[in-house]
Amino acid sequence: xxxxxxxxxxxxxxxxxxxxxxxxxxxxxxxxxxxxxxxxxxxxxxxxxxxxxxxxxxxxxxxxxxxxxxxxxxxxxxxxxxxxxxxxxxxxxxxxxxxxxxxxxxxxxxxxxxxxxxxxxxxxxxxxxxxxxxxxxxxxxxxxxxxxxxxxxxxxxxxxxxxxxxxxxxxxxx
Numbered sequence: 344x345x346x347x348x349x350x351x352x353x354x355x356x357x358x359x360x361x362x363x364x365x366x367x368x369x370x371x372x373x374x375x376x377x378x379x380x381x382x383x384x385x386x387x388x389x390x391x392x393x394x395x396x397x398x399x400x401x402x403x404x405x406x407x408x409x410x411x412x413x414x415x416x417x418x419x420x421x422x423x424x425x426x427x428x429x430x431x432x433x434x435x436x437x438x439x440x441x442x443x444x445x446x447x448x449x450x451x452x453x454x455x456x457x458x459x460x461x462x463x464x465x466x467x468x469x470x471x472x473x474x475x476x477x478x479x480x481x482x483x484x485x486x487x488x489x490x491x492x493x494x495x496x497x498x499x500x501x502x503x504x505x506x507x508x509x510x511x512x513x514x515x516x517x
Contacts, residue, residue: 461497482506
């Protein structure tokens with residue numbers, strides 16, 4: 344046996360013991376827009392937050408604003424399609440929120456999920472809990488949004504992200 348063999352086995356053993364990773368794209372941005380705003384023209388309307396707006400959003404939401412430019416589109420009916428990302432356990436989860444003209448949630452869709460666990464947040468029953476929620480709602484797990492066992496971090500972080508987006512709408516758009 345070659346003396347190098349044990350050193351070659353260790354990296355292979357570590358690789359075999361590492362958790363499986365996968366990424367699933369459920370919807371493209373265009374597909375999500377068509378699902379959330381069927382037969383509606385959407386116009387790109389990116390929003391750049393001022394320092395004062397960022398501070399107010401962070402204070403009211405309890406969340407750090409990582410990006411000061413918001414990816415959003417305005418619907419012909421006055422609503423908005425907003426694209427965002429939150430960190431799951433290790434990887435980013437990309438999701439979209441459709442808001443009506445009053446700033447209430449119409450729909451939530453998961454576009455990309457890159458974690459090995461927690462993809463149950465894609466279930467319609469869980470996402471539908473956000474329908475009708477506004478910046479005046481608490482949006483907290485186990486208060487007005489139910490948790491999913493085994494997907495706790497995904498549930499918490501998506502809920503936090505949606506709360507941040509609703510407060511962003513209230514502060515910077517309304």
